[in-house]
Each structure stands twice: as C-alpha cells, then as structure tokens.
Amino acid sequence: MDPMSKRTFLAAGLAAGVAALPLRAGAADPNRKLGYAILGLGYYATRIIMPRFAECEQSRLVALVSGTPEKLKTFGEQYGIPESHRYSYETFDRIADNPDVDIVYIITPNSLHRTFTERAAKAGKHVMCEKPMAATAADCQAMIAACKAAGRKLMIGYRSRFQAHNIEAIKLVRDGALGPVRTIVADHGFTIGDPKQWRLNKALAGGGSLMDIGIYSLNATRYLTGEEPVAVNAMESTDRSDPRFKEVEDIISFQLLFPSGATANCYSAYSANFNRYRVTGPKGFVEIDPATSYQGQSMRTQLGGPPTPREPAPTKTNQFSAQLDHLSECILTGREPIVSGEEGLKDLRIIEAIYRSAREGRTVKL
Amino acid sequence: MDPMSKRTFLAAGLAAGVAALPLRAGAADPNRKLGYAILGLGYYATRIIMPRFAECEQSRLVALVSGTPEKLKTFGEQYGIPESHRYSYETFDRIADNPDVDIVYIITPNSLHRTFTERAAKAGKHVMCEKPMAATAADCQAMIAACKAAGRKLMIGYRSRFQAHNIEAIKLVRDGALGPVRTIVADHGFTIGDPKQWRLNKALAGGGSLMDIGIYSLNATRYLTGEEPVAVNAMESTDRSDPRFKEVEDIISFQLLFPSGATANCYSAYSANFNRYRVTGPKGFVEIDPATSYQGQSMRTQLGGPPTPREPAPTKTNQFSAQLDHLSECILTGREPIVSGEEGLKDLRIIEAIYRSAREGRTVKL
Numbered sequence: 001m002d003p004m005s006k007r008t009f010l011a012a013g014l015a016a017g018v019a020a021l022p023l024r025a026g027a028a029d030p031n032r033k034l035g036y037a038i039l040g041l042g043y044y045a046t047r048i049i050m051p052r053f054a055e056c057e058q059s060r061l062v063a064l065v066s067g068t069p070e071k072l073k074t075f076g077e078q079y080g081i082p083e084s085h086r087y088s089y090e091t092f093d094r095i096a097d098n099p100d101v102d103i104v105y106i107i108t109p110n111s112l113h114r115t116f117t118e119r120a121a122k123a124g125k126h127v128m129c130e131k132p133m134a135a136t137a138a139d140c141q142a143m144i145a146a147c148k149a150a151g152r153k154l155m156i157g158y159r160s161r162f163q164a165h166n167i168e169a170i171k172l173v174r175d176g177a178l179g180p181v182r183t184i185v186a187d188h189g190f191t192i193g194d195p196k197q198w199r200l201n202k203a204l205a206g207g208g209s210l211m212d213i214g215i216y217s218l219n220a221t222r223y224l225t226g227e228e229p230v231a232v233n234a235m236e237s238t239d240r241s242d243p244r245f246k247e248v249e250d251i252i253s254f255q256l257l258f259p260s261g262a263t264a265n266c267y268s269a270y271s272a273n274f275n276r277y278r279v280t281g282p283k284g285f286v287e288i289d290p291a292t293s294y295q296g297q298s299m300r301t302q303l304g305g306p307p308t309p310r311e312p313a314p315t316k317t318n319q320f321s322a323q324l325d326h327l328s329e330c331i332l333t334g335r336e337p338i339v340s341g342e343e344g345l346k347d348l349r350i351i352e353a354i355y356r357s358a359r360e361g362r363t364v365k366l
Numbered sequence: 367m368d369p370m371s372k373r374t375f376l377a378a379g380l381a382a383g384v385a386a387l388p389l390r391a392g393a394a395d396p397n398r399k400l401g402y403a404i405l406g407l408g409y410y411a412t413r414i415i416m417p418r419f420a421e422c423e424q425s426r427l428v429a430l431v432s433g434t435p436e437k438l439k440t441f442g443e444q445y446g447i448p449e450s451h452r453y454s455y456e457t458f459d460r461i462a463d464n465p466d467v468d469i470v471y472i473i474t475p476n477s478l479h480r481t482f483t484e485r486a487a488k489a490g491k492h493v494m495c496e497k498p499m500a501a502t503a504a505d506c507q508a509m510i511a512a513c514k515a516a517g518r519k520l521m522i523g524y525r526s527r528f529q530a531h532n533i534e535a536i537k538l539v540r541d542g543a544l545g546p547v548r549t550i551v552a553d554h555g556f557t558i559g560d561p562k563q564w565r566l567n568k569a570l571a572g573g574g575s576l577m578d579i580g581i582y583s584l585n586a587t588r589y590l591t592g593e594e595p596v597a598v599n600a601m602e603s604t605d606r607s608d609p610r611f612k613e614v615e616d617i618i619s620f621q622l623l624f625p626s627g628a629t630a631n632c633y634s635a636y637s638a639n640f641n642r643y644r645v646t647g648p649k650g651f652v653e654i655d656p657a658t659s660y661q662g663q664s665m666r667t668q669l670g671g672p673p674t675p676r677e678p679a680p681t682k683t684n685q686f687s688a689q690l691d692h693l694s695e696c697i698l699t700g701r702e703p704i705v706s707g708e709e710g711l712k713d714l715r716i717i718e719a720i721y722r723s724a725r726e727g728r729t730v731k732l
Contacts, residue, residue, distance in 0.1 A: 182637045183553070183633055231727075233729075234599070235629060257601055263603045263619055265621075267631060271548045274644075280555075282637050361729035
C-alpha cells in the first residue's frame with residue numbers, strides 16, 4: 001500500500017469518525033523511505049543519480065528498468081537490487097505488483113518520456129521524469145492527464161531548483177536586491193561529440209541543443225523572475241553539412257520579454273561551451289558561472305561595490321538527493337512538487353514558440 | 367598649407383618630372399603634429415579627450431569650439447589656446463582661415479554631427495566625429511559625401527579599436543584561437559540619471575541607449591568577426607512612465623546572424639550596468655569585462671584549460687591618444703582610417719534595422 005492510499009484511507013477513516021491514531025502513526029512514519037525504480041540506465045542515471053540515494057533521507061533505490069540485461073546485472077549487483085526488482089521494458093508493467101516501488105524515475109531519450117510516464121502511472125506509480133519533460137507540449141499534456149487520472153504525482157527533474165547557488169540567486173532576485181529585473185543573460189551549451197548519439201536523432205530527442213541544454217537557460221529565466229514570458233524572438237545557426245547536425249539544430253539564440261518588463265537574452269549551443277547566467281537590475285547583478293552544472297557552481301554579486309564572490313546559504317544536501325527527496329516528501333505530505341508536470345509543459349510550450357520564431361522570422365506572442 | 371595639399375602638390379611635381387627631394391622631406395616631416403580643434407566642450411571632450419593630447423606623437427590641440435564663452439575661456443587658458451583660436455558656433459566657419467587647424471573633432475549631441483561635419487569639410491578641415499556617427503544613416507551618407515567632395519578625411523571615434531585588450535581579442539579571434547566563432551555575447555549599459563540630459567532627448571540623440579552605449583555591443587560584434595550581419599532580431603523594453611524614457615528607449619536587445627554562421631546576442635540598456643563581451647568557438651572563449659570602458663579592461667580566455675586571466679600585448683599608448691594620432695597619420699600618409707565614415711554608416715544602418723525589427727516584430731534582413 002503506498003502512502004497516497006494510506007492517506008486516502010486515513011481521510012476516509014477520519015471522515016467516518018473512526019479513531020485514527022494508529023493509522024496516523026503509520027501514514028506519517030518518518031523513517032519510511034519511498035522506493036524509486038530508475039528507468040533507463042545511461043550515464044546520468046548510473047553515474048550521477050544512483051550514487052546520490054546514499055544521502056537521501058526519504059528516498060531509496062529499490063528497482064531498475066533497462067533494455068540491456070548486462071546493465072541490470074551490473075548495477076543490480078552493485079546496488080543490491082534483487083532480480084525480482086529488475087525489469088526489462090517488456091516486463092516493466094509488472095512493476096504494478098511491486099509494493100516496494102513508489103516512484104519511477106524516467107531517464108530515457110526525450111521522446112520516450114511520454115509512453116513510460118503513461119505506463120508508470122497506469123501501474124499506480126508516481127513519476128519523476130527528466131527534462132525536457134517530453135518532445136512536444138502535446139506529449140506533456142498527455143503525461144499530466146495520465147498521472148492525474150491515476151491519482152499519482154508527476155515531477156520533472158529540474159535539479160537546479162534544489163541547488164544552493166540557484167536558490168540563493170532566486171532569493172536575491174525575489175527579495176529585490178537588484179531592484180526590478182531588467183536583463184538576464186543565460187548561456188548554456190557544450191561541444192557535442194559522437195554524431196550517432198540519441199541527442200542528435202530528431203525522433204529520439206525531439207530537437208537539438210534547445211531540448212537538451214538550452215532548456216537550462218530558459219528554465220532559469222523563469223525561476224529567476226517568477227514570471228512567464230509573453231513574447232519570444234529566436235534565431236538559429238546550424239551547419240547542416242556537419243554530420244552531427246543533419247537532423248537537429250546546433251545554435252539557437254532566443255530573447256524573452258516578461259510582463260514586468262524584464263528581458264532575457266539566451267543561448268543554446270552544441271558547438272560552444274558555456275553554462276552561466278547573470279541577472280541585472282538597476283541596483284546590481286547576480287551571476288553564477290558555472291550555473292547549472294553537476295557541481296562547481298561559482299557566484300558573484302555586484303551590489304553597490306565592485307563584483308564580489310558570494311557563498312550561498314548552505315542547503316541540507318546536494319541538488320540530486322534533494323530533488324529525489326522532494327518528490328518523496330510531496331507524496332508523503334500531499335503537496336505538489338515545485339517542479340510539477342505543469343512546469344515542464346510551460347517550458348515545452350515556450351520551446352515550441354522559440355522554434356516557431358526562428359523558423360518564421362517573427363516575434364511569437366505567448 | 368595642410369599635408370594633404372602638400373601631397374597633392376608633391377604628386378603633381380613628380381608627375382611633371384620635377385626633382386622632388388626637398389618637397390618630399392617637407393611632406394613627410396616626422397616632427398609635424400597635426401592640429402586639432404575640439405568642437406563641443408562637454409565632459410568627454412574636456413575630461414577624457416583633451417588631456418590625452420599630452421601623449422600624442424602626431425597630434426596637438428590648437429583650437430576650441432563651443433557655444434559657451436566661459437568654457438572657451440576656462441579651457442582656452444588651461445590648454446594655452448589663444449583667443450584667435452577659440453570659436454563660437456557662429457564664428458566656427460572662420461576656422462577655414464586658420465592654417466594651424468588640420469582636423470575638427472566633433473563631440474556634440476548626435477543629431478548635430480552632420481551639420482558640423484559639413485561645415486568643417488567646407489572649411490577644408492578633416493573630421494573626427496564621435497560615435498554614433500549621426501542620428502540617421504541618411505545623415506551619415508551626407509557626411510561621407512561632404513568630406514569626399516572637400517577631399518578631406520572622415521574618421522569616427524571608435525576608440526576601442528585602439529585599446530590593447532580589444533586589439534588582442536580581435537587578433538585571437540582572427541587567428542582562429544577559438545575555432546570558428548559561434549557565439550558572441552555583448553552587453554553594454556549604464557543606469558542613466560538626469561531626465562533632462564540631451565541623451566534622453568530624441569531630437570538631439572536620435573534614439574536611446576542603442577545610440578549611445580549599445581552601439582559598443584554592435585560595433586564589437588563587427589570588429590571581432592570582421593563580418594557584416596545579414597539578419598537582425600530585436601526586442602525593446604522601456605517603461606514609458608519613467609520620466610527618463612518619455613522619448614527614447616531604455617533596453618533594446620538584439621540578435622545578429624553573420625554569413626559564417628557566427629551569431630551575437632547583445633544588450634543595450636539605460637537601466638542596467640554592464641560593459642562586457644565574450645566570444646566563443648568550439649576551442650574556447652575570450653572575454654573582456656569591462657570591455658570598452660575608458661580604463662580598467664580585464665581579459666580572460668579559456669583555451670583548453672580553465673578560464674585564465676590574460677594580459678594583452680602592450681600598445682604604444684592609451685586608446686585616446688592612439689585614436690587621435692591614427693587620423694593624423696592617415697592624413698600624413700594618405701591612408702583611410704580603419705574606422706572611416708563608411709564604418710560609422712554601417713553601424714547606423716544596422717541600428718535602423720534593429721529599431722525596425724523591434725517595432726515590427728520580425729527578423730530584418732540586411
């Protein structure tokens with residue numbers, strides 16, 4: 001019985017006037033860690049996410065899902081996951097019968113997010129899904145609907161929302177330290193290698209750099225301002241003779257206008273390395289460079305004096321463990337994740353507007 | 367007799383088979399400093415430019431032009447300029463009769479550049495004109511025509527082209543240190559004060575932040591790439607209820623696409639402080655921050671390793687003296703300035719395209 005069912009039962013019991021103390025104790029069990037199944041055992045899942053369950057307080061790794069039997073064996077043994085908790089994509093739906101699994105964390109190529117989310121929800125599991133939420137906004141809507149119909153939570157893996165420097169930047173901006181935000185420069189890109197990887201396959205990735213790395217620039221402008229853009233301009237530069245870019249875009253730059261008058265100039269690139277943003281208002285700026293990397297964030301502020309390094313307020317744990325625990329906590333307490341499916345959908349809608357603006361050579365209103 | 371006339375005479379003499387040695391010696395007199403008249407005695411002229419004649423090798427300050435008698439007296443005395451070499455705007459045209467003056471350096475509000483250039487050329491003087499060259503591209507064309515008709519040189523005060531860090535950045539980029547340029551981020555802005563200043567008066571300034579400070583972002587993208595943009599996107603954000611921005615724009619952000627596929631994301635602002643650019647290619651980046659300030663430039667490169675501070679190759683003198691001497695040298699040697707009127711016109715044409723793009727909400731092709 002998962003905690004959601006327990007809570008539902010508890011509420012029913014309370015409504016019926018049943019003495020609820022023993023049940024309440026069970027539902028709120030502070031020592032219970034929710035069980036995660038990791039679906040898709042690539043680099044990010046196995047090297048970055050799975051080791052971070054060690055620092056989790058409310059989450060544990062209990063199952064693996066992969067299309068590669070050797071990976072299931074290797075990582076199953078490494079993490080002590082019994083064979084009964086290892087699934088192929090064919091046997092995945094049987095996870096419905098595994099009460100240890102509360103959450104399925106989907107870390108596959110983008111265009112597969114929808115189907116696995118739908119299957120996980122149908123199996124009665126909550127879903128953590130990597131960014132971008134899906135290849136299209138329509139897929140995002142279907143995923144939201146599937147989780148809603150199943151009464152399960154859906155969260156998108158926007159880990160930067162749990163990272164100390166980014167939390168500090170949001171706080172500075174929202175507290176008005178810069179005055180009203182006037183400009184944001186956000187640049188995310190890396191030099192992509194192997195032309196055969198799924199990120200360069202349109203059918204699997206849904207798009208190019210914007211889907212994979214530029215989304216960090218976009219998402220940052222939204223969490224920094226707390227606003228939704230009302231207009232977007234975009235421009236693309238892709239060398240189609242480069243074997244890496246036969247199907248997807250390399251560079252796409254975009255401009256956003258927010259209701260307050262705040263603006264953003266953003267880069268997304270597969271042929272340039274950067275990972276930074278700077279938010280500026282009349283009173284100064286806050287800058288993180290690198291901003292959304294796995295580690296090594298570095299922050300400077302200019303608030304009256306010269307630019308000065310700034311150490312953010314410490315967080316309880318690293319961004320990965322905090323992200324994993326956030327969904328567990330939301331499930332246990334019945335709250336919505338701060339980066340729900342709606343949040344992922346908003347990014348995809350803007351991404352589609354960015355592509356449209358670049359294609360049609362015009363400002364797209366949102 | 368000014369050096370241009372000498373050279374013309376020399377050429378005529380050579381063509382006629384006249385023994386030219388004595389004349390040649392006179393024309394190339396390496397100790398001759400060309401005489402500048404400074405027109406417009408505001409902050410930039412009096413605090414920044416005039417003190418820098420001290421380091422010039424081929425230029426000297428010989429005359430002043432101002433609408434304010436007290437300024438003529440104060441600065442005339444300070445710089446030892448006799449009353450015979452002090453002009454009001456009414457008496458300015460008499461400068462034609464002053465053989466000490468070779469060049470008129472125009473440092474007035476933008477929309478007055480054209481008329482003073484035309485008058486200076488008519489008086490037989492060469493012209494140095496501050497950026498932006500004029501309020502409109504049409505004015506730029508008229509200025510070029512006026513100087514051409516008078517057989518006089520026209521140079522625009524793009525001082526960064528003579529500044530060590532900028533010269534080093536151009537060299538790094540052109541030498542291919544970054545690989546092909548993929549992205550340029552260039553941000554220039556400051557928080558403007560007094561709503562009554564000429565920069566905020568449309569009739570005098572021709573436009574807002576883009577004319578005054580954003581032009582540094584634009585010009586940098588062009589001198590860094592050595593290319594001319596083929597398309598521009600732009601977006602404006604101006605609070606028209608702010609008394610400073612009744613007539614001109616505050617923030618205008620623009621995107622440029624160059625023939626090579628290089629791109630630029632630029633900011634121009636009157637409500638945010640920044641002065642920087644970063645050029646990125648697959649092999650790394652070069653960044654200057656501040657980039658185009660009067661002093662204090664600071665450079666970093668990332669070329670294979672982590673970002674590293676870089677000291678540029680030293681230049682003979684400061685950017686201001688070098689700019690002044692460049693025009694003198696061009697006049698003495700008959701070469702075109704590296705930042706001629708054509709260069710100023712190119713920026714104005716793009717500026718007009720930026721305004722058009724923001725106004726019409728579409729990509730403007732150039």
